[in-house]
Amino acid sequence: MVQALDQLETPALLLDKDILERNCSRMSQRMQQAGIALRPHLKTAKAREVARLATHGHSGAITVSTLAEARFFLEGGFTDILYAVGMVPSKAKAAAELQRAGAKLTLILDDPRTAQELGKAAAELETRFPILIEIDSGGGRAGVAAGSQQLLDIASAIHAQSTLELAGVMTHAGHSYHCRGPAEIAEVAEAERCALVQAADRLRQAGYPCPIVSAGSTPTAVHAVSFEGLTEMRPGVYVFNDLDQMGIGSCTPDDLALSVLATVIGHNRRSERILIDAGALALSKDVSAHEFFEHVGYGRVCDLSGKVVNGLYVESAHQEHGLIAAAEGEPPYEAFPIGSKLRILPNHACITAAAYTHYEVLQGNQPLARWERINGW
Numbered sequence: 438m439v440q441a442l443d444q445l446e447t448p449a450l451l452l453d454k455d456i457l458e459r460n461c462s463r464m465s466q467r468m469q470q471a472g473i474a475l476r477p478h479l480k481t482a483k484a485r486e487v488a489r490l491a492t493h494g495h496s497g498a499i500t501v502s503t504l505a506e507a508r509f510f511l512e513g514g515f516t517d518i519l520y521a522v523g524m525v526p527s528k529a530k531a532a533a534e535l536q537r538a539g540a541k542l543t544l545i546l547d548d549p550r551t552a553q554e555l556g557k558a559a560a561e562l563e564t565r566f567p568i569l570i571e572i573d574s575g576g577g578r579a580g581v582a583a584g585s586q587q588l589l590d591i592a593s594a595i596h597a598q599s600t601l602e603l604a605g606v607m608t609h610a611g612h613s614y615h616c617r618g619p620a621e622i623a624e625v626a627e628a629e630r631c632a633l634v635q636a637a638d639r640l641r642q643a644g645y646p647c648p649i650v651s652a653g654s655t656p657t658a659v660h661a662v663s664f665e666g667l668t669e670m671r672p673g674v675y676v677f678n679d680l681d682q683m684g685i686g687s688c689t690p691d692d693l694a695l696s697v698l699a700t701v702i703g704h705n706r707r708s709e710r711i712l713i714d715a716g717a718l719a720l721s722k723d724v725s726a727h728e729f730f731e732h733v734g735y736g737r738v739c740d741l742s743g744k745v746v747n748g749l750y751v752e753s754a755h756q757e758h759g760l761i762a763a764a765e766g767e768p769p770y771e772a773f774p775i776g777s778k779l780r781i782l783p784n785h786a787c788i789t790a791a792a793y794t795h796y797e798v799l800q801g802n803q804p805l806a807r808w809e810r811i812n813g814w
């Protein structure tokens with residue numbers, strides 16, 4: 438039995454199904470028009486129902502950020518899985534178990550010694566791992582430069598291991614998160630593409646295979662002008678979007694599918710704050726949208742119907758308390774009596790969602806279903 442929205446226990450994670458479906462089909466069509474594969478990253482959604490919507494019309498290939506996600510989605514029927522966090526030999530046994538359970542699991546690495554040791558571990562486990570070499574296209578998080586000697590050293594180390602198969606290259610243009618607007622994002626997207634194409638060309642010229650050329654972040658997938666030379670994109674947060682993506686220019690206010698339902702638990706007239714039962718654990722302490730907006734705090738306030746209340750935001754977040762302030766003057770206490778409910782739009786959907794075991798899925802603001810999430814590692 439699904440309850441009415443105002444009867445749900447709070448904090449709760451609300452997911453608007455219509456917006457989710459629109460976001461998924463827009464990205465799906467964009468990739469189909471570009472003629473490349475969509476391998477959505479499920480680190481944001483961590484739910485099988487979302488994976489089905491996101492892969493609809495595509496091969497069913499997915500990207501994950503944990504082996505727990507890989508297991509969960511494999512059990513849900515998704516077999517073609519890219520584990521897109523640097524692989525280490527200590528995880529080889531778990532990866533081999535996934536293969537035995539039916540996964541076509543591809544791994545990534547950016548170090549020749551790791552390749553050597555992973556090859557040995559694979560031999561002991563009597564298995565073989567397909568590998569993508571991670572390229573740093575400017576984000577500075579992981580990966581080697583496309584023009585570096587390291588790229589060829591890693592390829593050679595992979596090639597020397599009969600238990601590893603060089604399957605291609607991948608990158609994530611994380612620095613697109615600091616762009617402002619489509620033009621800047623398009624530049625980063627082009628840098629992401631060029632780095633990968635350069636790396637793939639160098640590998641092929643050196644005689645190595647490079648069938649997969651895999652790029653992607655939401656901003657670059659949304660605003661890239663060319664996908665030439667790429668075989669697939671791996672956007673993830675586009676399924677929900679958030680205030681940060683809105684600030685970057687990857688989505689509009691109508692594309693925000695996720696919000697946190699909270700209850701008003703107090704009026705602190707001395708400090709001019711409305712208190713809610715959604716604090717740091719329910720919203721996260723991510724303040725990424727500060728780069729783009731004033732008065733955004735730990736999230737913007739909406740009424741129960743999801744309509745933004747101008748100027749209201751979660752100004753501070755204690756473990757279980759959120760304190761709502763108005764951009765100017767006192768917050769509207771009468772509009773939000775103690776016991777009433779409201780919604781908060783998160784800065785960063787991936788991090789906020791991580792606190793919840795499931796989504797309360799809404800259609801036309803009516804709770805429709807609960808979708809399970811796979812948290813943990």
Ligand SMILES: Cc1ncc(COP(=O)(O)O)c(C=O)c1O
Pocket residue numbers: 478500521522608609653654655656671672673674675
């Ligand atoms: C390796 C990798 N690929 C793809 C993505 C998806 O990017 P986004 O979250 O911008 O959709 C991420 C996100 O962090 C990532 O780490």
